[in-house]
Amino acid sequence: MTLSMLRYTKLPAQYPCAIKSGVTTVAPSAFIVATVLLESMQALACRSISHQHCVLSHIYSCTPLKANISRRMDYFWRRRAIDNTGLVNSLRENGTITTSRVAEVMEQIDRGLFVPAGVGDPYFDTPAPIGYNATISAPHMHAACLELLKDHLQPGMRALDIGSGSGYLTAIFALLVGETGRAVGVEHISELTEKSVENVQKCNAAHLLTSDSLSLHTGDGRKGYPDLAPYDAIHVGAAAPTIPPALIEQLKPGGRMVIPVGDVFQDLVVIDKDMQGEVKQWDYTQVRYVPLTDRQMQLEKEQ
Secondary structure, eight states: OOEEEEEEEEOOTTSOOOEEOSSOEEOTTSOOEEEEEEGGGTTTOOOSOTTOBOSSTTOEEOSOOOHHHHEESTTSOOOOOSSHHHHHHHHHHTTSOOSHHHHHHHHHSOGGGTSOTTSOOTTSSSOEEEETTEEEOOHHHHHHHHHHHGGGOOTTOEEEEETOTTSHHHHHHHHHHOTTSEEEEEESOHHHHHHHHHHHHTSTTHHHHHTTSEEEEESOGGGOOGGGOOEEEEEEOSBBSSOOHHHHHHEEEEEEEEEEEESSSEEEEEEEEOTTSOEEEEEEEEEOOOBOOOHHHHHHHHO
């Protein structure tokens, strides 16, 4: 049998633990331990609904713990949905999507239009290859990033998507900021940029592509896209060893950036810039992304 996933569960009081977070330390008697669920147990395993009893003896499931408490994304319940609506409903049920606004916009953009045929199930909560050693992130990661950025993706705002890949998340950004806003995708593999334009033309954001409210460009994402800066929201879809200074510079005062940072061990880092330009950051959770690199290195890894 293979290991299916890790979930975070609440332990009884006789199992004390302390979890060091990026901001605080959670005292004993509280929170989380990773437990391995085997694929053969999936039919019996419980979903992440607050305090629902679990089949594992003496262990109770808890509401998915976010930000600096859980620091892991492995607890997300993965199951196959038959269509995009089913996928979104599943992400709502497990607590990944917490707001109607995020759910509604993810329902409008069909992930199946952005996953190449024959390489993976677009409605299963897992990354999928899109060619050139790139992937489209797992739906729970896109949903988590949208929840983090939603207040900075209001109509009329500007959003930058670095490592836009298939164009999926850039299209969602475009719907959120609307025709009076601007959603910009930057991808350093020109073939992926061309394919992402084709993908968007098939989806509900196609009209924003023709009106220039949505644009997809080939370039080095580490340098951002200064022509349309500053941005209220910046999302980076690949892990950088350090935070690129150009992206911080292009973040608008009052804006927010989410970016995976690290090499072997990675954290999804949230960066907020206040109205005086002061930057603060905190770790949301541990993640695993492909590296943010240049075209040559990425293509060499594929060979």
